[in-house]
Amino acid sequence: xxxxxELIHALELGAGARYLRLAALFxxxxxxxxxxxxxxxxxxxxxxxxxxxxxxxxxxxGRGFTTRYxxxxxxxxxxxxxPDRDPLIKGEHPDIVxxxxxxxxxxGVMKIPGLFQYxxxxxxxxxxxxxxxxxxxxxxxxxxxxxxxxxxxxLARRLFEPKVAWIAVFLMLGSDLLWQFSSSGLSTMLGIxxxxxxxxxxxxxxxxxLPESPxxxxxxxxxxxxxxxxxxxxxxxxxxxxxxxxxxxAFLAGSIPGRRIVFAAVAAATFLLAFTPWxxxxxxxxxxxxxxxxxxLVQETPHFTENWFYRGTETDVSKIDRDDLxxxxxxxxxxxxxxxxxxxxxxxxxAFFLVGLLVRIVQPTRSSLRWWTxxxxxxxxxxxxxxxxxxxxxxxxxxxxxxxxxxxPLVLIFGAALILILVATLDLPLDAWRTILIGAIIGLLxxxxxxxxxxxxxxx
Numbered sequence: 229x230x231x232x233x234e235l236i237h238a239l240e241l242g243a244g245a246r247y248l249r250l251a252a253l254f255x256x257x258x259x260x261x262x263x264x265x266x267x268x269x270x271x272x273x274x275x276x277x278x279x280x281x282x283x284x285x286x287x288x289x290g291r292g293f294t295t296r297y298x299x300x301x302x303x304x305x306x307x308x309x310x311p312d313r314d315p316l317i318k319g320e321h322p323d324i325v326x327x328x329x330x331x332x333x334x335x336g337v338m339k340i341p342g343l344f345q346y347x348x349x350x351x352x353x354x355x356x357x358x359x360x361x362x363x364x365x366x367x368x369x370x371x372x373x374x375x376x377x378x379x380x381x382x383l384a385r386r387l388f389e390p391k392v393a394w395i396a397v398f399l400m401l402g403s404d405l406l407w408q409f410s411s412s413g414l415s416t417m418l419g420i421x422x423x424x425x426x427x428x429x430x431x432x433x434x435x436x437x438l439p440e441s442p443x444x445x446x447x448x449x450x451x452x453x454x455x456x457x458x459x460x461x462x463x464x465x466x467x468x469x470x471x472x473x474x475x476x477x478a479f480l481a482g483s484i485p486g487r488r489i490v491f492a493a494v495a496a497a498t499f500l501l502a503f504t505p506w507x508x509x510x511x512x513x514x515x516x517x518x519x520x521x522x523x524x525l526v527q528e529t530p531h532f533t534e535n536w537f538y539r540g541t542e543t544d545v546s547k548i549d550r551d552d553l554x555x556x557x558x559x560x561x562x563x564x565x566x567x568x569x570x571x572x573x574x575x576x577x578x579a580f581f582l583v584g585l586l587v588r589i590v591q592p593t594r595s596s597l598r599w600w601t602x603x604x605x606x607x608x609x610x611x612x613x614x615x616x617x618x619x620x621x622x623x624x625x626x627x628x629x630x631x632x633x634x635x636x637p638l639v640l641i642f643g644a645a646l647i648l649i650l651v652a653t654l655d656l657p658l659d660a661w662r663t664i665l666i667g668a669i670i671g672l673l674x675x676x677x678x679x680x681x682x683x684x685x686x687x688x
Contacts, residue, residue: 244399257401261370262623267685271362274623277413281365282362283323284334285346293328294320299476302520304541309515309638323512324519330415339366354392357688358596372417373410377401379424380637387594395644395666396637402674403574405625408635412626419634422465423604426458426472427638430479430600434549434593437485445487452480452491456498463503466628468611472498475603483596529556532566535618553614560613565626568612569631572605573639577674581644587646601638 231305243262247596272278279297286294302324316322338344339491344361377400384393400406409416433451436443455476463470473496480492507517516522520538527537572578585602588597620629647669651662 231342249593257374260401261496262366263681264407265366265370265411267681268407269358269363269366270686270688271359272365272413274412274414274619274627276619277365280326280331280415281334281361281413281425283326284331284338284406286320287331288338288344291320293323293331295323295325296321298323299520299538300541301523301538301543302514305514305516305520305543308543309513314410314484322513324514324516325521326468327415327521328462328506329461330418333418334365334368337364362413369417370410372421373406376417376421376424376637379421379428383424383428383431384641384644385437387597389648392641392644392648395647395670396640399577399640399644399668400574400637401672402670402677403636404677404680405571405574405633407680408626409633409676413628414628416630416633419462419465419469419631420636421434422462423472423634424459424637426455426462427597427601428474429454430476431593431597433480433491433651434484434596438592448487448491452494453498455480456495457502459495460502461498464506464543466523466631467518468615468631469608469634470503470627471607471611472604475600475607478603479596479600483592483600496627521615521660524615525553528559529553533618535619553605556616557613560616563616563620564609564613564632570649571625572635573634573643574633574636575676577643577673578639580646581639584642584646587649596637600644601635601642604634605635608635 242411272281279295282297283293284296285345286292286296298317298321300619302321303317305324307313307315310316338361339619343364346361347357347567349665377397380400381397382397390629408419409420429451433455435441436448436451456473459473459476465552477492477496479490480495510519511517513519523532523543523545526532526548526590530546531547531552562640569578570576573581585598589598612629612631616629647666654665656662656665
């Protein structure tokens with residue numbers, strides 16, 4: 229009997245209470261995902277999601293990194309590069325459009341026996357609503373989403389107090405934009421996870437060089453190598469994300485006390501070692517290290533509007549002049565300012581992040597990581613403006629060319645910190661009012677997601 233009483237006490241007030249709360253939160257998140265998938269799932273809706281899925285299926289079935297979505301320009305580029313002028317369409321055609329990491333991840337999951345059933349039942353068996361493999365891809369991306377949320381909590385807990393971490397978690401869970409990306413079949417969730425991993429690595433590296441919590445030099449070098457590897461994996465998720473290595477190297481060379489040049493050199497070397505082999509593969513196949521993705525710079529210019537580049541065989545970019553590129557940049561900048569920056573953190577919480585830049589942060593690691601976030605935001609904005617193609621117009625908002633959404637975890641952390649600072653400065657009679665006010669702010673940010681659950685549900 230005493231043991232039973234001790235167990236009950238532990239579950240109510242002791243260490244067990246914490247695990248009960250975590251279990252309740254886990255069940256709530258799983259329930260939320262199930263409800264969202266039942267009501268909001270609409271199969272794969274974009275060209276690029278379906279392209280990536282068929283590429284992953286080819287890999288899983290042993291046909292290598294090949295595609296059955298053969299674009300005329302892909303045949304032309306390969307034919308011009310090969311001495312025998314073979315467009316490689318008699319057998320398996322190599323894919324030179326997509327970065328490899330996300331298709332390889334999907335292919336690995338597709339190898340799990342019984343998980344992916346590609347057959348569609350006959351009409352006699354009932355109305356077809358949901359395609360099983362598409363739903364499996366969505367569940368995989370939502371698993372990546374939840375892992376990113378856990379790492380966001382960990383990062384916020386190390387940078388700030390626990391309240392900031394929990395506010396950031398609830399804001400991330402309530403972002404309608406992030407839930408839409410999780411069910412899109414795109415590589416965005418993998419990119420968000422890798423950005424969160426990179427931020428955790430940079431935080432640990434910077435904190436490990438401070439006098440109050442020093443780490444062994446070998447550990448710091450491993451963290452620097454992990455930072456370079458994370459940047460390489462981002463580039464292998466989407467080529468334009470390789471630009472994240474620039475603010476990362478600047479962070480290591482300018483913000484890390486001590487052996488900053490050594491850390492930057494280790495990160496750069498690791499990045500090149502992990503990223504270069506795939507570029508060599510592309511160069512051997514078509515003569516361009518980035519494949520057809522390199523031509524995204526000239527797409528959406530007057531000579532290559534919509535998807536005409538992929539539908540033709542013309543690869544001569546000499547007709548593109550400076551004015552065409554300048555116009556593309558200005559058009560992309562206008563779209564960024566009108567829409568994408570307004571949803572920087574998945575909602576208008578991004579405004580708190582931007583306003584928070586006016587608040588001085590004294591703690592070195594917090595300050596350095598915030599400025600790394602700003603530098604990464606600027607570089608991703610530049611990449612998004614230059615690498616924009618017809619995909620952004622085909623599926624506005626929910627496309628893999630929306631690069632700045634990958635910074636949502638960092639934006640939410642610093643935005644939550646500012647919310648807590650502002651609420652703490654209010655002259656309220658009771659502390660409970662502060663908790664109610666924070667809950668009201670979170671509720672407002674959840675409102676778009678809650679309204680999405682309203683009637684009628686969208687057709688699958």
